[in-house]
Amino acid sequence: MWQGTVESIHIATRAVEHTRSVSQIRALPGKGLEGDRYATQQGTFSKPKPDHELTLIEAEAVEAAARDYGVQLSPGEARRNVVTRGVPLNHLVGKDFNIGSVRVRGIRLCEPCDHLQKLTGRSVIKSLLHRGGLRAQILSEGMISVGAMVSPQST
Numbered sequence: 001m002w003q004g005t006v007e008s009i010h011i012a013t014r015a016v017e018h019t020r021s022v023s024q025i026r027a028l029p030g031k032g033l034e035g036d037r038y039a040t041q042q043g044t045f046s047k048p049k050p051d052h053e054l055t056l057i058e059a060e061a062v063e064a065a066a067r068d069y070g071v072q073l074s075p076g077e078a079r080r081n082v083v084t085r086g087v088p089l090n091h092l093v094g095k096d097f098n099i100g101s102v103r104v105r106g107i108r109l110c111e112p113c114d115h116l117q118k119l120t121g122r123s124v125i126k127s128l129l130h131r132g133g134l135r136a137q138i139l140s141e142g143m144i145s146v147g148a149m150v151s152p153q154s155t
Helices: 059-069 114-120 124-128
Strands: 004-011 020-022 024-028 054-058 082-085 096-099 102-109 134-138 142-145 149-152
Touching: 004 024, 004 142, 004 149, 054 059, 059 082, 059 124, 102 142
Parallel strands: 054 082
Antiparallel strands: 004 020, 004 082, 024 142, 054 134, 096 102, 096 149, 102 134
């Protein structure tokens, strides 16, 4: 059994715009995070698909990229919405879990891509390969806050 936390939250209102950090945000099923580029269909990869509603990355993966590959990224530069600590994101594909009171389903890994590499100006593909995060579907509406607990779905 594991339990982690939300370390930071990041959104951007348009594609390629720098992300900004927020302390809390409303999660909207079928849309995404209120005000984020994917909720308003302004993201580079906007499609009406559940795996575009929410992205997460482990703080440990960002730290490992710096430690193991010398790739320095701030959490927001990874362009994932929610940065977690203590959460095994790769193991959550196909699983439901909670971010505070919000229920979420892991859909697929969010591997690093050329687009991310261009935006950051850094060689992120190798440093984040299989550690680039998780694409998830929002199953219930609610607020996600920095410091919120992230935990497996109770059965």
